[in-house]
Amino acid sequence: SAVISQKPSRDICQRGTSLTIQCQVDSQVTMMFWYRQQPGQSLTLIATANQGSEATYESGFVIDKFPISRPNLTFSTLTVSNMSPEDSSIYLCSGSITDTQYFGPGTRLTVL
């Protein structure tokens, strides 16, 4: 399995502000992904974080709202920009080793 850490673990933010979530993975990981889990819902893929280039976003997610960086193999950030209460969710980072994805502990975001 992979060791994946995220910070912060939770945060409460005011609408209109931005929050950057950090994800650190161990060196076995090849691909990194970001997911959103809205309250009581399943996980939805936001984007694939590509090392040294722009992330690949899924339908319904845009770079201006969710800018993602991956400056090296083991680190990525997700920023939730210009937040509204609808952005209140758990945001999870994952990393893949061969065919299997392993998840970080998630960041619980509440927007007031």
Added chain:
Amino acid sequence: AQTVTQSQPEMSVQEAETVTLSCTYDTSESDYYLFWYKQPPSRQMILVIRQEAYKQQNATENRFSVNFQKAAKSFSLKISDSQLGDAAMYFCAYRSEDSGGGADGLTFGKGTHLIIQP
């Protein structure tokens, strides 16, 4: 696009008994991977078991086993000798076979909330 359906929002089982969680999926691909993840209240997603579509043999991990029916596009999870620690949300997930040097993200079902009765 692939879809994953879990038709049981909630299941309840007595401790030490066996329970089966259902999952069906829709895809036009022939090669793919299927997974079951467990999410306890701590919200950490934990891999339970994985299955490669090209393998006919059903995957097993200790008390957890799957019934993979490729033609029926069905992938159920059986938990034997249920324990209190098995209580969690269980998500079925699909991933395409990587053919381009990268890897696709996962498509998840809506989840099944498993309750273990002591």
